[in-house]
Amino acid sequence: MEQDKLATKKKVIETALTLFKINGYQGTSVRDISKKANVNIATISYYFKGKQGLLEHIIVDFLEGYIEILDKHCLSLYDKNANLILMNLVGEVLNYYFLKKEYASIFYRELTIDSVFIREIMMTYLARERYTFTQIYDAIRMSNAKLTMPFSVFFVQLKSFLSTPYLFPGYLNEVLYIQQNDLYFFERYKEYVEKWIESLFDMDERLVTRVELSS
Amino acid sequence: MEQDKLATKKKVIETALTLFKINGYQGTSVRDISKKANVNIATISYYFKGKQGLLEHIIVDFLEGYIEILDKHCLSLYDKNANLILMNLVGEVLNYYFLKKEYASIFYRELTIDSVFIREIMMTYLARERYTFTQIYDAIRMSNAKLTMPFSVFFVQLKSFLSTPYLFPGYLNEVLYIQQNDLYFFERYKEYVEKWIESLFDMDERLVTRVELSS
Amino acid sequence: MEQDKLATKKKVIETALTLFKINGYQGTSVRDISKKANVNIATISYYFKGKQGLLEHIIVDFLEGYIEILDKHCLSLYDKNANLILMNLVGEVLNYYFLKKEYASIFYRELTIDSVFIREIMMTYLARERYTFTQIYDAIRMSNAKLTMPFSVFFVQLKSFLSTPYLFPGYLNEVLYIQQNDLYFFERYKEYVEKWIESLFDMDERLVTRVELSS
Amino acid sequence: MEQDKLATKKKVIETALTLFKINGYQGTSVRDISKKANVNIATISYYFKGKQGLLEHIIVDFLEGYIEILDKHCLSLYDKNANLILMNLVGEVLNYYFLKKEYASIFYRELTIDSVFIREIMMTYLARERYTFTQIYDAIRMSNAKLTMPFSVFFVQLKSFLSTPYLFPGYLNEVLYIQQNDLYFFERYKEYVEKWIESLFDMDERLVTRVELSS
DNA sequence: TATGAATGAGTGTTCATTCAT
């Protein structure tokens, strides 16, 4: 019984993940989900108190795991080198997104809409995210005079690297022939995100160096 | 009368831009638009052959301007230095997006959905975009052995830089306090996008250099 | 066109009157109405902004006519004999109810429910009704020492006489074989309501007289 | 355990009484009842074979007590004075209603709806009620030539006096500030119902008397 | 040319009930 319950609930969630990712939350009807998941339409309201509750469940699930990662890395902030923490953190986040790709797609797309109720929930988590990254950023800055990029720019660019692969799966597939499961691409992608992070810390030095070399 | 017609049409488009940006295409009803624009509900179907036609109009308008920029810069591909072309092109694109921010928001969000009818139209333009950037990228690569990053990674990261500020206007505002019209932020943002581009071309050298220095 | 519009609207109202009266507001679905009226289901929302709006329309229509009668009679309150005014007023109200019997049925039944939104609207009118009857009652009392019945009792009993024939049409029909259109019954009913009113004014005298006679 | 069962059943009934009275039968869902009564939703179907069964239980309970009173008084019909029997009967019925006010409210409101399933059951009892009152009325008429009012009018007016205080509890409260438990009001109300009954029997005489007096 | 009336298809949600446990 407990098994069956979980099975039905899980089936609904997985179907919702698929359909929300493809058609968007607004573009998916509860009837679509119930039909594809082969469950009664009332089941969705029964378990999640409506369509919105289902989205909420998905978003919160995703964000809980995300915040957990942030917290874990943030704990070691004064033991380890901040650069290293950032690098590890970003690596783990990219892995997390890769594993929960549907969640990431849905989450980032909903973040795109201003008026969605879910925004309120998101914002709580995202304020914490921002706080974590601010701490790390400040720690780096204190020990590294080379980091001149303002936090806002740094953060927006970092977030853009993290989100983009999950925001345009169809586009990546059709225009660049990158499959959502293409491990090779994601490894390379991660590698260059890390290089970008590295480059932030001695960008000026590099520039100086380059000038010297070119002279 | 011709004036009135244009005025009405324009009013509809501007209202649609506002509402599509805030609530998304799916989250906006023609009733909403007609009410806010203070025009009759049938007007939209009359002028744009339906809600979809209105979106199409907006997307195509945006993409036409975009492709024009791409084409213009591509023309000088064999006259000028490819690095420089890329830099100028990206700068102009960022300006274009800044000027047409609602269009950019709407366009990129719709690109997010797999099943949008407009996708077909978009894809035509996006194939051309890809082609243009491939050409530039190849030209750079030929003359610069330092560029080892695969095209796909380069292109995804570039696109992510271009799109992100327009994809999350609400988030940027509420979490990072960046207004959509914050010229200062966008200038700095552009600056660092350009630095990122620069960094791509001698990234390896930098790495080598760094190794040397650290030894 | 104007004719057609009115025709459709009227058809909806009349069907709603019939069904609300038989099955109650809650027991009638908009589908039932639309089906019986042979109009599209969306028409109801189009004209009345939803099922509740339809009920509201009906109730307000009924109450407007009712209040008009009250106001008209109240105007002559200091010209004519108050007893006479009450008598005439009650007579006209009974006629009004008889003519708008479906309205009366629906109105009084909805008044029965505590939580219906419409209550708010009703209450405005009903406060005015109470005020009118208070004025008349006070005027009578001032000139007639025989009227000892408290206003509240008087008013409740009067209202009960007015409403009952419309509250239980089915019961009256099935148990007492009184048809809703049975003019003979309603004439007699009215006659005895008037007698009841008369009896109020010299009830004490009568009691005294009776005592005398029985001695 | 038997105690618990009774307790649960009673809790359900009492909650149903409250909610049916406030929102009506149609306006109350079994979910509402089960939630408010803090019992499982299936309990209601389990004990009463569905929502309708619950209503039936309530109505029948109310009517059984009512009919019992009628029968008791009717037994003495040929021993005592019919006028007196009527007076006593009405007094006791008013008391019964006062004690079972929620039942009375629910019963009379449901009587209002033509299509209620329970109607059949109700009608059986109401036919007996009518029969009883016909007997009493005929007995009075035989011995009192003054009673000219037709039975139907008499009965409708009597019923209207009995039911009204329970049909509009909210209205009485909000417009006339009469609480459902206001014993003072109900005593006065009863008093004047009885006076009305008295007045029926010598109404003509009174009229004659009055004429004489005014001459 | 421009619009109000009207619509059929579809929306998310709630309903009372059933049934295996």
Place this chain on the structure above:
DNA sequence: AATGAATGAACACTCATTCAT
């Protein structure tokens, strides 16, 4: 004996669109 899971049917309502005028 009592319940949580699950359901099919119905709910009121909104949707984008059409069409006569």
